[in-house]
Amino acid sequence: MVLNPVLGKLVSKRVVLASASPRRQEILTNVGLRFEVVPSWFKETLEKSAFAAPYEYAVETAKQKALEVANRMHVKHLRTPDVVIGADTIVTVDEQILEKPVDKQDAYRMLSRLSGKEHSVFTGVAIIHCHSKDNHLETEITDFYEETKVKFSDLSEELLWEYIHSGEPMDKAGGYGIQALGGMLVEYVHGDFLNVVGFPLNHFCKKLAELYYPPPKHNVQHKKYDSIPSVDTFENLSDGESESSNFTEHKGASKLDSSGMCSSGAIYKSESSSSVRTGFIVPLENQNGVLKSAAKVPSKILDLMDGFRASKALFVASKLKMFDHLRAKGPLKAVDIANEVGTSVCGTERLLDACAALGLLEKTPQGYSNTDSANTYLTSDGEYSLHGYIIHSNDHLWPLFTNLESAVKEGSRQNHRAFGKKEEDLFKDYYQSQEVKQRFMAAMHSIAHLTARDVATAFDLSQFKSACDLGGCTGALAHELVQIYPNLKVTVFDLPEVIANTSYFQPSGQHTAPVTFVSGDFFKDNLPEADLYILSRVLHDWPDEKVHVLLSKISAVCKPGCGILLAEMVLDDEKKIRSTALLQSLNMLVQTEGKERSGSEYQHLLEQHGFTNVKIRLTGNLLDAILCVKT
Numbered sequence: 081m082v083l084n085p086v087l088g089k090l091v092s093k094r095v096v097l098a099s100a101s102p103r104r105q106e107i108l109t110n111v112g113l114r115f116e117v118v119p120s121w122f123k124e125t126l127e128k129s130a131f132a133a134p135y136e137y138a139v140e141t142a143k144q145k146a147l148e149v150a151n152r153m154h155v156k157h158l159r160t161p162d163v164v165i166g167a168d169t170i171v172t173v174d175e176q177i178l179e180k181p182v183d184k185q186d187a188y189r190m191l192s193r194l195s196g197k198e199h200s201v202f203t204g205v206a207i208i209h210c211h212s213k214d215n216h217l218e219t220e221i222t223d224f225y226e227e228t229k230v231k232f233s234d235l236s237e238e239l240l241w242e243y244i245h246s247g248e249p250m251d252k253a254g255g256y257g258i259q260a261l262g263g264m265l266v267e268y269v270h271g272d273f274l275n276v277v278g279f280p281l282n283h284f285c286k287k288l289a290e291l292y293y294p295p296p297k298h299n300v301q302h303k304k305y306d307s308i309p310s311v312d313t314f315e316n317l318s319d320g321e322s323e324s325s326n327f328t329e330h331k332g333a334s335k336l337d338s339s340g341m342c343s344s345g346a347i348y349k350s351e352s353s354s355s356v357r358t359g360f361i362v363p364l365e366n367q368n369g370v371l372k373s374a375a376k377v378p379s380k381i382l383d384l385m386d387g388f389r390a391s392k393a394l395f396v397a398s399k400l401k402m403f404d405h406l407r408a409k410g411p412l413k414a415v416d417i418a419n420e421v422g423t424s425v426c427g428t429e430r431l432l433d434a435c436a437a438l439g440l441l442e443k444t445p446q447g448y449s450n451t452d453s454a455n456t457y458l459t460s461d462g463e464y465s466l467h468g469y470i471i472h473s474n475d476h477l478w479p480l481f482t483n484l485e486s487a488v489k490e491g492s493r494q495n496h497r498a499f500g501k502k503e504e505d506l507f508k509d510y511y512q513s514q515e516v517k518q519r520f521m522a523a524m525h526s527i528a529h530l531t532a533r534d535v536a537t538a539f540d541l542s543q544f545k546s547a548c549d550l551g552g553c554t555g556a557l558a559h560e561l562v563q564i565y566p567n568l569k570v571t572v573f574d575l576p577e578v579i580a581n582t583s584y585f586q587p588s589g590q591h592t593a594p595v596t597f598v599s600g601d602f603f604k605d606n607l608p609e610a611d612l613y614i615l616s617r618v619l620h621d622w623p624d625e626k627v628h629v630l631l632s633k634i635s636a637v638c639k640p641g642c643g644i645l646l647a648e649m650v651l652d653d654e655k656k657i658r659s660t661a662l663l664q665s666l667n668m669l670v671q672t673e674g675k676e677r678s679g680s681e682y683q684h685l686l687e688q689h690g691f692t693n694v695k696i697r698l699t700g701n702l703l704d705a706i707l708c709v710k711t
C-alpha cells in the first residue's frame with residue numbers, strides 16, 4: 081500500500097512489459113501494476129567486449145528490448161504505448177557474463193563455475209516513455225541497473241546434475257532460479273533478492289519517484305530520491321487520476337520533469353484540499369481545515385463493477401453503427417446522429433457522451449467525431465474492424481454471460497438457457513441460420529485479421545512448404561501467411577457451410593499465391609496433406625478427450641519434421657496473471673465444453689502425440705503462438 085502511490089502514477093497509462101519472463105510479470109503484478117505483456121524480439125547478441133562494464137551490457141540490452149517493442153507496437157500494431165519497461169538479467173563471475181544456458185552442458189559449465197564462489201547478478205532496466213507525434217514515435221529513456229551479490233555453496237557433481245535434470249536452469253540467467261530449487265544452492269545474498277529473480281522492484285520504484293516527483297528546484301542537496309518517499313508524501317502529492325503526464329526532458333539528461341506539479345516547492349505538503357481518486361487514502365478537510373478520516377476509494381473494484389455498462393455502451397453504439405455515421409459525416413451533433421439512426425435525442429446524447437468519456441469519441445463544440453482508434457477498430461469496415469466481434473459479443477456472448485452463475489454452478493455451457501435450445505453440436509447453432517452464421521464468421525474474422533500478423537511472425541516458418549489451417553474460417557491467417565512466406569502454400573480446411581460463405585471476406589487486389597479452400601470436418605474427414613498444421617482458436621473449443629482425437633489424427637498424417645502451429649490465448653502456468661485469457665476461459669465455459677489452457681498444458685497435450693520442441697511465444701496481441709515439431 082505504501083508503494084502504490086508511486087505505481088499509481090502508471091494507472092492511467094498504457095504500460096507494456098517488454099519481457100517474456102514470467103518472474104518479471106509476477107513481481108510487477110504482485111504490487112498491483114496493470115500492464116500488457118509484449119515480449120521483445122530483440123536478440124540478445126550485443127558484443128559484450130564492447131562494454132566497459134557488464135552492467136552496461138545489461139542496461140543496453142534492456143533498452144534495446146524495450147525500444148524494439150515500442151517501435152513494433154507503434155508501427156505494426158498501430159498502438160503507441162505510454163510506457164514500455166524492458167529488463168535484462170545477467171550473472172557475472174570471474175569477469176565473464178553468463179546468460180541463459182543453451183543446453184544442459186552449458187548449464188553444467190555455468191553452475192560449476194559458480195560453485196563455492198560469490199558472483200554478481202545485474203539487472204539492467206529501461207523505462208521508456210513514448211509519444212506519437214505526426215505519426216513518429218518519440219521516446220524518453222530512463223535506465224538504471226542493480227547489483228546483488230550471491231554466494232553458492234560447494235556443489236557436488238551429483239547435486240549439480242540433479243538440479244540440471246530438474247529443468248529449472250534452462251530459462252534463467254546463470255542457470256539457476258534463486259526463487260525455487262536454486263535457492264538451496266545459495267549460502268548468502270547481499271542486496272535486493274528480487275533483482276536476482278529478474279526485476280529490481282525497489283530501485284524501479286525509486287526511479288519512478290524520481291521521474292514523477294522530482295525534488296523542488298531550490299532543494300539542491302536532494303538531487304534524487306535515495307529512498308521511496310513515505311506514504312504521506314505521495315498521498316499529499318497525488319494528482320487525481322494521474323493524468324499529468326506532460327513530460328519534458330531535462331536538458332542533457334534522460335530524466336523527466338512533471339511540470340507544474342511541484343511549482344510551489346512545497347512538495348511534501350498538499351496545497352489542495354480537494355479529494356482525488358487514486359484508489360488510496362484521500363485526505364479530506366472539514367470546515368475548520370482539520371484533516372478527518374477519509375473513505376478509501378476502491379477504483380479497481382468500482383471499475384469492475386461498472387465494466388458491463390461500458391461494454392454495453394460500446395456494443396450499442398456499434399450496433400447502431402454510430403461510428404460508421406461519424407466517420408462518414410462527423411463531426412455531428414447528437415440530434416443529427418439521432419435522426420440518422422432513428423433514436424431518441426436524449427438517449428443518443430447520453431450514449432455519445434459516455435463514449436466520449438470512455439475515449440472512443442471526441443467531443444468538441446462542433447459535435448462528436450471518431451477518434452483514430454474508433455476509425456480503425458470500430459467502424460464496420462475499418463482496417464482492423466472489431467465490429468463483427470462486438471456484435472457477436474452483444475448478440476451471442478452477452479446472453480450467455482447472463483447465465484454465468486448457472487454455468488459456474490453446473491460446470492457446463494448455457495446455450496439452452498440463453499437461446500432456449502439444447503446444444504448437440506457446438507457449431508450447429510452458429511450455422512443453422514444464415515444470419516447467425518455470418519455474424520459468427522464476421523466475429524472470427526475480426527480477431528483472426530487483427531492477430532494474423534503477430535501469429536504469422538511469432539516464429540520463422542520459412543522451413544515449411546505447405547500449411548493447412550484447420551478450422552481456418554475466412555482465411556484471414558492464411559492470407560497473412562502467404563504474404564509473409566511467399567513459398568508457402570496454404571489450404572484452409574473448414575466445414576462446408578463455412579467454406580460456402582468465405583467469398584465476402586477475401587482481400588481484394590492482392591497478387592500473392594492464392595489460398596485454397598477445402599471443405600470438410602476435421603473430426604470425420606481425411607485431412608489435406610501439409611508440412612504444418614495450424615489450429616487457431618480450435619483447441620480451446622474442445623475438452624481434452626476431443627483434443628486428443630484431433631491431435632492423434634494430425635500426428636498420424638504428420639511426417640517427422642512436420643509441425644503444428646497453435647494460436648490461442650495462453651494462460652500463465654499458475655493461472656493467476658493473465659486476466660484477459662482467464663476471462664476468455666469463462667467465456668468458453670458458458671458456451672462450449674472447451675477451455676483456455678496454460679503453456680505447460682498445451683505442451684503436455686502435444687507431447688503425448690509425438691510433438692516435441694514446444695515453443696511458446698506471447699505475442700502481446702489477443703492470440704499467442706505455440707510451435708512444435710513431430711519427432
Ligand SMILES: Cc1cn([C@@H]2O[C@H](COP(=O)(O)OP(=O)(O)OP(=O)(O)O)[C@@H](O)[C@H]2O)c(=O)[nH]c1=O
Pocket residue numbers: 098099100101102103104119120124145167168169170171180201251252253254256257258259262276277278
Ligand atoms: C538469476 C536468476 C534469473 N532468473 C531469470 O532469468 C531470466 C534472465 O533472462 P533475461 O534475458 O533477462 O530475460 P528473459 O527471461 O529472456 O525474458 P525477456 O525479458 O523477454 O528477455 C529472467 O527471466 C529471470 O527471471 C530467475 O528466474 N531466477 C534467478 O535466480
